[in-house]
Amino acid sequence: MSKLTTGRRLSWIRVLIVAVVLGALLVGGLYFWNIKKDTARAADSGEWYGSYVDATSTPFYPFADEVGKNERVVLAFVVADPKNPCSISWGGYYTPETANETFDLDRKVARVHERGGEIVISAGGLNNDELATACTDEEKIVAGYEGLLERYDSTTLDLDVEGNDLEDAVASKRRASAVAALQEKASAAGKPLEVWVTLPVDTRGLTESGLGEVDRLLDGGVGLAGVNLMTMNFGETRKADQSMAGAAEQAARSTHQQLIELYRKHGQEVGERTMWAKIGLTPMIGQNDLLGEVFTLKDAAELKGFATANGIGRISIWSANRDMDCGPNAADIERVSNNCSGTPQESREFARLLSTDMAEVSATKKPVVSPEPAPMETAIVDDPAKSPYPVWNSQAAYPKAERIVWRGNVYEAKWWTQAEAPDLPASDAGSAPWSLIGPVLPGDKPEPVATVPAGLYPAWSAKNVYEKGDLILFEKQLFEAKWWNQAQSPEAAIQGAGDSAWMRLSNSQVNDIVSKNKKASS
Structure with a gap:
């Protein structure tokens, strides 16, 4: 007569199946965990x-x-x-x-x-x-x-x-x-x-x-x-189609x-x-x-x-x-x-x-920062002592390419303009007389006015006849004749008149001319 057992032993086949299933679950879990981690890193x-x-x-x-x-x-x-x-x-x-x-x-x-x-x-x-x-x-x-x-x-x-x-x-x-x-x-x-x-x-x-x-x-x-x-x-590595x-x-x-x-x-x-x-x-x-x-x-x-x-x-x-x-x-x-x-x-x-x-x-992706209280709006007052260009003045006339400072920013005139505020709203950028260049930077200082050595060029005279290209001094500034003229004051050019017979030279132009004269005389 055989003896009855109180338990049942698992066959090696069943053990192997359980191991395979557990291994698959583990590998699958690691796979999906890696995908999740990879996606999060990306x-x-x-x-x-x-x-x-x-x-x-x-x-x-x-x-x-x-x-x-x-x-x-x-x-x-x-x-x-x-x-x-x-x-x-x-x-x-x-x-x-x-x-x-x-x-x-x-x-x-x-x-x-x-x-x-x-x-x-x-x-x-x-x-x-x-x-x-x-x-x-x-x-x-x-x-x-x-x-x-x-x-x-x-x-x-x-x-x-x-x-x-x-x-x-x-x-x-x-x-x-x-x-x-x-x-x-x-x-x-x-x-x-x-x-x-x-x-x-x-x-x-x-x-x-x-x-x-x-x-x-x-x-x-x-x-x-x-x-x-x-x-x-x-x-040649790209196919024709x-x-x-x-x-x-x-x-x-x-x-x-x-x-x-x-x-x-x-x-x-x-x-x-x-x-x-x-x-x-x-x-x-x-x-x-x-x-x-x-x-x-x-x-x-x-x-x-x-x-x-x-x-x-x-x-x-x-x-x-x-x-x-x-x-x-x-x-x-x-x-x-x-x-x-x-x-x-x-x-x-x-x-x-x-x-x-x-x-x-x-x-x-950037860290969230608690919002700070909005700053009080205050009027921006331009300091001429720290402005690289003159502060805009509604009474002054500005020729093309003239630069000014207004409310902390530098602007450049696109054409002759007067009494048109640089930050005046415009229907489109093309109709605005000023181009915004950018802010006044820390450390900016007024651009020094280029000077011409005494006697290098004659002062303007209403009696003289001037040919195109002649250079003269007027109110300590250097001007070049745009065409033949007589008795036509450079004052009109200072005011930005486009039909003036004179063109006021920029600081860089003046410095170049003075430098060339120094080299020629040395």
Whole structure:
């Protein structure tokens, strides 16, 4: 007779099934937890839009006029001064000081901040040397960028590495070390520095040189906010029937996988969504450098959809200067222009299309600050002792290009005007007689009146006959005859009369003339 058991043993098959089920639940849970964490990290990155502005291209672009709240302006390009390789210059032409004197860069930047925008400093570019390429003194590289970021109140540095800079591995390591040191100093000062690297791509992704640049930046300890892709000039890697947007999307997908593998090599596991948030897209709007490659508004709409669907961290365009129709006077729109896109469009249409929702999303990522009580409205009284130009006077007449100060801002006359307040409301910007340049800056002082050495030019006389180009002095100011005249007082020119026979010379013109006379006599 058999003995009855009080319990039942599980077979090894049942144990195995239970283990498999529990393992699947654990793996599935970890998978979805990782996806959730990856999505959260991507959401915290803060997407943004910012047009590149070719700061030194003429006519100088009024980038402060229409920048939106939370938009960024990517100012290009800061490069090494050709005459002093460890010093900063704009485009190799202007020091920060002469950039302000020549095209009001400081004042335009201040205007961007007033409008709620941000400034990104873009360094490098195709045509000049980035600072770390030309300068071998790391401390001076750090100091150069640090001073520039402070001057323009910027917390974002965009390293545009292309051309010769991209092929110089020694300079690349120096750049990485300097930027890492710069980030460390910025963090210690409580003002973290966001760093992007902008690199050329084709539909296969980053080139070997581009991957090398990212590799060295990561190896050097740089905390990269992201890699911005120049989705332009694809050449033979773009299929004949492929749109420019399609080529850009293919380039982005290729780069996405490259970067995941590269970050993994550096011991950093970055999720799919987080990596998309570390990628930026910068198309060249309209006609690209290569004939037959035209990025249209349709391409922009398609690329914006792709960016939104994948959570792209940044969108830019090259460039704001070109975001307009070329008009009927363009001789050949198939040749790239610095001042228009070469494709039918409204002014700033690419920027409006691509920036939609980007600034709003970016704004939601910022810390919420308790609102402060609204300040009491007070009258702004201009202090002539601190104004770089005369304070506006309703009784005075102002000729074209004359500058004045009014209620804390600098304005420039578009044409002869009198008794029209600079901040008087106008139906549109085109009908206003004054252009707003930007605020009076801390440290501004009245511009000294240029003087002419005694006896250098004769005083005006009603009896004399003057030929075109003759120079005379009148009320301690230098005037040039516009045509033959006699007994026509320069007083009319002071009052801004357009039909005056005399043109009052500006301070810079007077200084140039005096300088040339000194050289001629020495």
